[in-house]
Amino acid sequence: MTVKAYAAHAADQPLAPFAISRREPGPQDVVIEIAFCGVCHSDLHTVRSEWGGTLYPCVPGHEIVGTVSAVGSAVTRFAAGDTVGVGCIVDSCRTCSACGEGLEQYCDGGLTGTYNSPTPDAPGHTLGGYAQRIVVDESYVLAIRHKPEQLAAVAPLLCAGITTWSPLRHWNAGPGKRVGVVGIGGLGHMGIKLARALGAHVTGFTTSPPKRQAILDLGAHEVVVSTDKAAMKAAQSSLDLIINTVSHSHDLDPFLGLLRRDGTMVMVGAPEKPHPAIGVFNLLIRRRSLAGSLIGGIAETQEMLDFCAEHGVVSDIEVICMDEIEHAYSRMVKGDVRYRFVIDNSTI
Ligand code: NAP
Ligand code: ZN
Numbered sequence: 057m058t059v060k061a062y063a064a065h066a067a068d069q070p071l072a073p074f075a076i077s078r079r080e081p082g083p084q085d086v087v088i089e090i091a092f093c094g095v096c097h098s099d100l101h102t103v104r105s106e107w108g109g110t111l112y113p114c115v116p117g118h119e120i121v122g123t124v125s126a127v128g129s130a131v132t133r134f135a136a137g138d139t140v141g142v143g144c145i146v147d148s149c150r151t152c153s154a155c156g157e158g159l160e161q162y163c164d165g166g167l168t169g170t171y172n173s174p175t176p177d178a179p180g181h182t183l184g185g186y187a188q189r190i191v192v193d194e195s196y197v198l199a200i201r202h203k204p205e206q207l208a209a210v211a212p213l214l215c216a217g218i219t220t221w222s223p224l225r226h227w228n229a230g231p232g233k234r235v236g237v238v239g240i241g242g243l244g245h246m247g248i249k250l251a252r253a254l255g256a257h258v259t260g261f262t263t264s265p266p267k268r269q270a271i272l273d274l275g276a277h278e279v280v281v282s283t284d285k286a287a288m289k290a291a292q293s294s295l296d297l298i299i300n301t302v303s304h305s306h307d308l309d310p311f312l313g314l315l316r317r318d319g320t321m322v323m324v325g326a327p328e329k330p331h332p333a334i335g336v337f338n339l340l341i342r343r344r345s346l347a348g349s350l351i352g353g354i355a356e357t358q359e360m361l362d363f364c365a366e367h368g369v370v371s372d373i374e375v376i377c378m379d380e381i382e383h384a385y386s387r388m389v390k391g392d393v394r395y396r397f398v399i400d401n402s403t404i
Protein backbone atom coordinates (compact mmCIF):
# COMPACT_ATOMS: atom_id res chain seq x y z
CA MET A 57 0.00 0.00 0.00
CA THR A 58 1.24 3.48 -0.86
CA VAL A 59 1.49 5.98 1.97
CA LYS A 60 2.44 9.66 2.06
CA ALA A 61 5.56 10.38 4.10
CA TYR A 62 8.44 12.84 4.54
CA ALA A 63 11.90 11.60 3.65
CA ALA A 64 15.47 12.82 3.33
CA HIS A 65 17.46 11.53 0.35
CA ALA A 66 20.93 12.53 1.56
CA ALA A 67 22.60 13.88 4.71
CA ASP A 68 22.65 17.42 3.34
CA GLN A 69 19.11 17.36 1.93
CA PRO A 70 16.02 18.65 3.76
CA LEU A 71 13.07 16.37 4.46
CA ALA A 72 10.48 16.53 1.67
CA PRO A 73 7.21 14.84 0.67
CA PHE A 74 7.77 11.28 -0.55
CA ALA A 75 5.50 8.31 -1.31
CA ILE A 76 6.52 5.06 0.40
CA SER A 77 5.01 1.60 0.39
CA ARG A 78 4.05 -0.39 3.49
CA ARG A 79 3.80 -4.18 3.42
CA GLU A 80 0.40 -5.81 3.18
CA PRO A 81 -0.45 -6.92 6.73
CA GLY A 82 0.52 -10.50 7.55
CA PRO A 83 -1.30 -12.65 10.15
CA GLN A 84 0.58 -11.04 13.11
CA ASP A 85 0.47 -7.45 11.81
CA VAL A 86 -1.34 -4.37 13.04
CA VAL A 87 -2.06 -1.51 10.61
CA ILE A 88 -1.88 1.85 12.36
CA GLU A 89 -3.13 5.21 11.08
CA ILE A 90 -0.57 7.55 12.64
CA ALA A 91 -2.12 10.54 14.42
CA PHE A 92 1.04 12.09 15.89
CA CYS A 93 4.78 11.47 15.86
CA GLY A 94 7.27 13.05 18.27
CA VAL A 95 10.51 14.58 16.99
CA CYS A 96 13.50 13.01 18.76
CA HIS A 97 17.03 14.37 18.51
CA SER A 98 17.96 10.88 17.24
CA ASP A 99 15.81 11.62 14.16
CA LEU A 100 18.02 14.60 13.42
CA HIS A 101 21.29 12.70 14.14
CA THR A 102 20.06 10.00 11.70
CA VAL A 103 18.69 12.21 8.91
CA ARG A 104 22.02 14.08 8.83
CA SER A 105 24.01 10.82 9.21
CA GLU A 106 25.81 12.25 12.24
CA TRP A 107 26.32 8.70 13.54
CA GLY A 108 27.18 7.45 10.04
CA GLY A 109 25.47 4.57 8.29
CA THR A 110 22.17 6.25 7.45
CA LEU A 111 20.25 4.44 4.71
CA TYR A 112 18.43 6.72 2.26
CA PRO A 113 15.65 7.48 1.60
CA CYS A 114 15.37 8.07 5.36
CA VAL A 115 11.93 8.45 6.97
CA PRO A 116 12.58 9.07 10.67
CA GLY A 117 10.14 9.03 13.61
CA HIS A 118 9.87 6.56 16.49
CA GLU A 119 7.45 8.25 18.86
CA ILE A 120 4.30 7.06 17.12
CA VAL A 121 0.69 7.12 18.34
CA GLY A 122 -2.44 6.41 16.35
CA THR A 123 -5.45 4.21 15.75
CA VAL A 124 -5.59 0.61 14.58
CA SER A 125 -7.38 0.36 11.22
CA ALA A 126 -6.92 -3.36 10.52
CA VAL A 127 -5.33 -6.43 12.09
CA GLY A 128 -4.02 -9.73 10.70
CA SER A 129 -5.91 -12.98 11.26
CA ALA A 130 -3.67 -14.16 14.14
CA VAL A 131 -3.61 -10.87 16.09
CA THR A 132 -5.08 -11.33 19.58
CA ARG A 133 -4.15 -8.21 21.57
CA PHE A 134 -5.48 -5.44 19.30
CA ALA A 135 -8.57 -4.67 17.24
CA ALA A 136 -9.62 -1.95 14.80
CA GLY A 137 -10.32 1.29 16.66
CA ASP A 138 -7.76 0.73 19.45
CA THR A 139 -5.42 3.58 20.38
CA VAL A 140 -1.85 2.33 20.21
CA GLY A 141 1.78 3.37 20.15
CA VAL A 142 5.00 2.27 18.49
CA GLY A 143 8.41 3.23 19.87
CA CYS A 144 11.94 2.57 18.66
CA ILE A 145 11.70 -1.22 18.14
CA VAL A 146 9.58 -3.04 15.53
CA ASP A 147 11.25 -6.47 15.70
CA SER A 148 14.06 -8.48 17.32
CA CYS A 149 15.35 -12.07 17.14
CA ARG A 150 12.89 -13.24 19.86
CA THR A 151 15.18 -16.16 20.78
CA CYS A 152 18.27 -14.71 22.50
CA SER A 153 18.53 -14.32 26.28
CA ALA A 154 17.94 -10.55 26.08
CA CYS A 155 14.71 -11.02 24.12
CA GLY A 156 13.70 -13.78 26.56
CA GLU A 157 14.11 -11.33 29.44
CA GLY A 158 12.07 -8.61 27.73
CA LEU A 159 15.20 -6.60 26.96
CA GLU A 160 14.71 -6.49 23.19
CA GLN A 161 16.77 -3.30 22.99
CA TYR A 162 19.85 -5.41 23.80
CA CYS A 163 18.92 -8.23 21.37
CA ASP A 164 22.05 -10.27 20.52
CA GLY A 165 20.76 -10.69 16.96
CA GLY A 166 20.34 -6.94 16.65
CA LEU A 167 17.01 -5.22 17.13
CA THR A 168 15.06 -3.94 14.15
CA GLY A 169 14.69 -0.21 14.73
CA THR A 170 11.54 1.59 13.62
CA TYR A 171 13.69 3.34 11.02
CA ASN A 172 17.08 2.78 9.40
CA SER A 173 17.24 -0.98 10.09
CA PRO A 174 17.49 -3.78 7.50
CA THR A 175 14.12 -5.39 6.66
CA PRO A 176 12.75 -7.61 3.88
CA ASP A 177 10.21 -4.86 3.11
CA ALA A 178 10.89 -2.27 0.40
CA PRO A 179 13.17 -0.35 0.15
CA GLY A 180 15.23 -2.81 2.25
CA HIS A 181 15.36 -0.72 5.43
CA THR A 182 12.67 0.33 7.89
CA LEU A 183 10.84 3.65 7.47
CA GLY A 184 9.50 5.45 10.53
CA GLY A 185 6.65 7.58 11.76
CA TYR A 186 6.88 10.72 9.62
CA ALA A 187 4.19 9.00 7.54
CA GLN A 188 0.43 8.49 7.43
CA ARG A 189 0.46 4.80 8.30
CA ILE A 190 2.70 2.01 9.59
CA VAL A 191 2.41 -1.79 9.73
CA VAL A 192 3.93 -3.43 12.82
CA ASP A 193 3.93 -6.92 14.33
CA GLU A 194 1.60 -6.92 17.33
CA SER A 195 4.40 -8.03 19.69
CA TYR A 196 5.98 -4.57 19.26
CA VAL A 197 2.77 -2.50 19.53
CA LEU A 198 1.88 -0.77 22.81
CA ALA A 199 -1.56 -0.12 24.29
CA ILE A 200 -2.29 3.53 25.14
CA ARG A 201 -4.60 4.07 28.11
CA HIS A 202 -4.40 7.87 28.42
CA LYS A 203 -7.39 10.11 27.73
CA PRO A 204 -7.99 10.74 23.97
CA GLU A 205 -7.26 14.47 24.30
CA GLN A 206 -3.78 13.63 25.69
CA LEU A 207 -2.74 11.64 22.64
CA ALA A 208 -0.32 14.13 21.07
CA ALA A 209 1.43 14.60 24.42
CA VAL A 210 1.72 10.82 24.88
CA ALA A 211 3.77 10.37 21.68
CA PRO A 212 7.13 11.41 23.24
CA LEU A 213 6.72 8.78 25.96
CA LEU A 214 7.50 6.17 23.27
CA CYS A 215 11.16 7.23 23.17
CA ALA A 216 11.94 10.15 25.52
CA GLY A 217 9.78 8.57 28.23
CA ILE A 218 11.09 5.01 28.07
CA THR A 219 14.73 6.09 27.59
CA THR A 220 14.68 7.90 30.92
CA TRP A 221 12.28 5.47 32.69
CA SER A 222 14.48 2.43 32.01
CA PRO A 223 17.62 3.70 33.81
CA LEU A 224 15.55 5.31 36.57
CA ARG A 225 14.00 1.91 37.28
CA HIS A 226 17.20 -0.11 36.76
CA TRP A 227 19.12 2.09 39.21
CA ASN A 228 16.18 2.19 41.67
CA ALA A 229 15.21 5.85 41.61
CA GLY A 230 12.57 6.40 44.26
CA PRO A 231 11.99 7.76 47.75
CA GLY A 232 15.24 8.56 49.56
CA LYS A 233 17.26 8.73 46.32
CA ARG A 234 18.73 11.95 44.94
CA VAL A 235 18.56 12.04 41.16
CA GLY A 236 20.12 14.58 38.77
CA VAL A 237 19.01 15.05 35.19
CA VAL A 238 21.51 16.77 32.86
CA GLY A 239 20.24 18.55 29.72
CA ILE A 240 16.59 19.51 29.85
CA GLY A 241 15.31 18.84 26.35
CA GLY A 242 12.93 16.10 25.21
CA LEU A 243 14.55 13.29 27.23
CA GLY A 244 15.58 15.49 30.14
CA HIS A 245 12.14 16.95 30.81
CA MET A 246 10.68 13.43 30.88
CA GLY A 247 13.51 12.37 33.20
CA ILE A 248 12.49 15.09 35.63
CA LYS A 249 8.78 14.26 35.48
CA LEU A 250 9.35 10.51 35.86
CA ALA A 251 11.98 10.72 38.62
CA ARG A 252 9.64 13.03 40.54
CA ALA A 253 6.64 10.73 39.99
CA LEU A 254 8.75 7.81 41.26
CA GLY A 255 9.34 9.73 44.50
CA ALA A 256 13.00 10.75 44.14
CA HIS A 257 14.50 14.12 45.06
CA VAL A 258 15.23 15.66 41.66
CA THR A 259 17.77 18.26 40.52
CA GLY A 260 17.80 19.55 36.94
CA PHE A 261 21.13 20.62 35.41
CA THR A 262 20.85 23.01 32.48
CA THR A 263 23.07 25.24 30.38
CA SER A 264 20.05 27.51 29.79
CA PRO A 265 19.38 29.86 32.73
CA PRO A 266 16.03 31.05 31.26
CA LYS A 267 14.68 27.50 31.66
CA ARG A 268 15.10 27.59 35.47
CA GLN A 269 11.48 28.29 36.45
CA ALA A 270 10.10 25.96 33.78
CA ILE A 271 12.30 23.12 35.09
CA LEU A 272 10.95 23.67 38.62
CA ASP A 273 7.44 23.63 37.14
CA LEU A 274 8.22 20.24 35.54
CA GLY A 275 8.74 18.88 39.04
CA ALA A 276 12.43 19.43 39.87
CA HIS A 277 13.12 20.26 43.51
CA GLU A 278 16.25 22.16 42.52
CA VAL A 279 17.84 23.59 39.38
CA VAL A 280 21.57 24.13 38.86
CA VAL A 281 22.96 26.08 35.91
CA SER A 282 25.84 23.79 35.01
CA THR A 283 28.03 26.62 33.70
CA ASP A 284 27.91 28.26 37.16
CA LYS A 285 31.07 26.87 38.82
CA ALA A 286 30.07 27.95 42.33
CA ALA A 287 26.65 26.29 42.04
CA MET A 288 28.24 23.11 40.69
CA LYS A 289 30.74 23.10 43.58
CA ALA A 290 27.93 23.45 46.08
CA ALA A 291 26.25 20.37 44.59
CA GLN A 292 29.40 18.18 44.75
CA SER A 293 29.03 14.58 46.00
CA SER A 294 25.29 14.95 46.56
CA LEU A 295 23.60 12.62 44.05
CA ASP A 296 22.93 8.87 43.86
CA LEU A 297 22.09 8.81 40.17
CA ILE A 298 22.52 11.12 37.18
CA ILE A 299 20.76 10.68 33.84
CA ASN A 300 22.88 12.55 31.28
CA THR A 301 20.80 13.34 28.18
CA VAL A 302 23.05 15.94 26.53
CA SER A 303 23.13 15.63 22.74
CA HIS A 304 26.59 17.20 22.34
CA SER A 305 30.10 16.24 23.33
CA HIS A 306 30.98 17.83 26.69
CA ASP A 307 33.27 17.54 29.71
CA LEU A 308 31.87 14.79 31.96
CA ASP A 309 34.17 15.41 34.95
CA PRO A 310 32.10 18.20 36.55
CA PHE A 311 29.07 15.88 36.49
CA LEU A 312 30.92 12.83 37.86
CA GLY A 313 31.95 15.06 40.75
CA LEU A 314 28.27 15.48 41.66
CA LEU A 315 27.96 11.78 42.60
CA ARG A 316 28.14 10.63 46.19
CA ARG A 317 29.83 7.32 47.13
CA ASP A 318 28.64 4.45 44.89
CA GLY A 319 26.67 6.86 42.71
CA THR A 320 26.21 6.25 38.98
CA MET A 321 26.03 8.56 35.99
CA VAL A 322 24.07 6.93 33.15
CA MET A 323 24.74 8.27 29.66
CA VAL A 324 21.69 8.28 27.39
CA GLY A 325 22.66 11.22 25.17
CA ALA A 326 24.39 10.02 21.99
CA PRO A 327 26.42 12.90 20.50
CA GLU A 328 27.98 12.89 17.07
CA LYS A 329 31.50 13.33 18.53
CA PRO A 330 33.05 11.51 21.55
CA HIS A 331 33.16 13.18 24.95
CA PRO A 332 36.63 14.23 26.15
CA ALA A 333 38.35 11.52 28.25
CA ILE A 334 37.33 11.54 31.89
CA GLY A 335 39.69 11.99 34.83
CA VAL A 336 39.80 8.48 36.28
CA PHE A 337 40.26 9.76 39.84
CA ASN A 338 36.72 11.06 39.58
CA LEU A 339 35.64 7.39 39.51
CA LEU A 340 38.18 5.98 41.98
CA ILE A 341 37.30 8.33 44.76
CA ARG A 342 33.82 7.50 46.08
CA ARG A 343 33.68 4.30 43.95
CA ARG A 344 31.60 6.04 41.29
CA SER A 345 30.27 4.37 38.12
CA LEU A 346 29.81 5.61 34.59
CA ALA A 347 27.19 3.63 32.65
CA GLY A 348 25.00 3.75 29.56
CA SER A 349 21.44 2.78 28.74
CA LEU A 350 19.56 2.23 25.48
CA ILE A 351 15.82 2.98 25.20
CA GLY A 352 13.85 0.16 26.94
CA GLY A 353 12.16 -3.17 26.27
CA ILE A 354 8.58 -3.66 25.13
CA ALA A 355 7.19 -4.88 28.47
CA GLU A 356 8.98 -2.05 30.27
CA THR A 357 7.57 0.47 27.78
CA GLN A 358 4.05 -0.78 28.50
CA GLU A 359 4.78 -0.54 32.23
CA MET A 360 5.93 3.08 31.78
CA LEU A 361 2.89 3.99 29.64
CA ASP A 362 0.52 2.50 32.22
CA PHE A 363 2.33 4.27 35.07
CA CYS A 364 2.06 7.57 33.17
CA ALA A 365 -1.64 7.02 32.40
CA GLU A 366 -2.28 6.33 36.08
CA HIS A 367 -0.25 9.31 37.32
CA GLY A 368 -1.38 11.74 34.60
CA VAL A 369 2.14 12.09 33.19
CA VAL A 370 2.49 13.34 29.61
CA SER A 371 5.10 15.30 27.72
CA ASP A 372 5.15 19.11 27.35
CA ILE A 373 4.83 19.60 23.62
CA GLU A 374 4.60 21.99 20.72
CA VAL A 375 2.51 20.51 17.87
CA ILE A 376 3.83 21.30 14.39
CA CYS A 377 2.70 20.72 10.83
CA MET A 378 4.85 18.32 8.80
CA ASP A 379 6.20 21.08 6.56
CA GLU A 380 7.61 22.89 9.64
CA ILE A 381 10.04 20.04 10.37
CA GLU A 382 13.24 21.73 9.14
CA HIS A 383 12.49 24.80 11.25
CA ALA A 384 11.83 22.52 14.22
CA TYR A 385 15.20 20.80 13.67
CA SER A 386 17.03 24.12 13.59
CA ARG A 387 15.33 25.17 16.83
CA MET A 388 16.23 21.80 18.38
CA VAL A 389 19.89 22.28 17.50
CA LYS A 390 19.78 25.62 19.34
CA GLY A 391 18.10 24.02 22.39
CA ASP A 392 15.03 26.13 21.67
CA VAL A 393 12.28 23.57 22.36
CA ARG A 394 9.92 23.34 25.34
CA TYR A 395 10.23 20.37 25.41
CA ARG A 396 9.23 18.21 22.46
CA PHE A 397 8.00 18.94 18.95
CA VAL A 398 5.21 16.59 17.90
CA ILE A 399 4.10 16.30 14.27
CA ASP A 400 0.38 16.36 13.50
CA ASN A 401 0.46 13.56 10.91
CA SER A 402 -2.82 14.71 9.36
CA THR A 403 -0.75 17.52 7.79
CA ILE A 404 1.46 15.17 5.75
P1 NAP B 1 17.08 17.62 22.83
O1 NAP B 1 15.62 17.76 23.00
O2 NAP B 1 17.76 18.39 21.75
O3 NAP B 1 17.76 17.94 24.26
C1 NAP B 1 19.15 17.93 24.47
C2 NAP B 1 19.47 18.94 25.58
O4 NAP B 1 20.87 18.86 25.85
C3 NAP B 1 19.23 20.38 25.22
O5 NAP B 1 17.90 20.80 25.41
C4 NAP B 1 20.17 21.10 26.15
O6 NAP B 1 19.59 21.22 27.46
C5 NAP B 1 21.33 20.15 26.26
N1 NAP B 1 22.42 20.55 25.36
C6 NAP B 1 22.36 20.66 24.02
N2 NAP B 1 23.55 21.05 23.54
C7 NAP B 1 24.36 21.18 24.58
C8 NAP B 1 25.72 21.55 24.72
N3 NAP B 1 26.49 21.88 23.66
N4 NAP B 1 26.25 21.56 25.96
C9 NAP B 1 25.48 21.25 27.03
N5 NAP B 1 24.18 20.92 26.94
C10 NAP B 1 23.63 20.87 25.74
O7 NAP B 1 17.46 16.09 22.55
P2 NAP B 1 16.73 14.75 23.03
O8 NAP B 1 15.75 14.33 21.99
O9 NAP B 1 16.36 14.89 24.44
O10 NAP B 1 17.94 13.70 22.88
C11 NAP B 1 19.11 13.87 23.67
C12 NAP B 1 20.19 12.90 23.23
O11 NAP B 1 19.76 11.56 23.59
C13 NAP B 1 20.42 12.84 21.72
O12 NAP B 1 21.81 12.67 21.50
C14 NAP B 1 19.65 11.61 21.29
O13 NAP B 1 20.15 11.03 20.10
C15 NAP B 1 19.90 10.70 22.47
N6 NAP B 1 18.93 9.60 22.63
C16 NAP B 1 19.41 8.45 23.16
C17 NAP B 1 18.55 7.41 23.41
C18 NAP B 1 19.05 6.15 24.07
O14 NAP B 1 18.44 5.11 23.92
N7 NAP B 1 20.12 6.21 24.83
C19 NAP B 1 17.20 7.53 23.08
C20 NAP B 1 16.74 8.73 22.54
C21 NAP B 1 17.62 9.78 22.32
P3 NAP B 1 19.83 22.53 28.40
O15 NAP B 1 19.37 23.69 27.57
O16 NAP B 1 18.95 22.24 29.55
O17 NAP B 1 21.28 22.55 28.73
ZN1 ZN C 1 14.33 8.78 20.17
Ligand code: ZN
Binds near residue numbers: 150164165
Ligand atom coordinates in the same frame (compact mmCIF):
# COMPACT_ATOMS: atom_id res chain seq x y z
ZN1 ZN D 1 17.11 -11.25 20.54
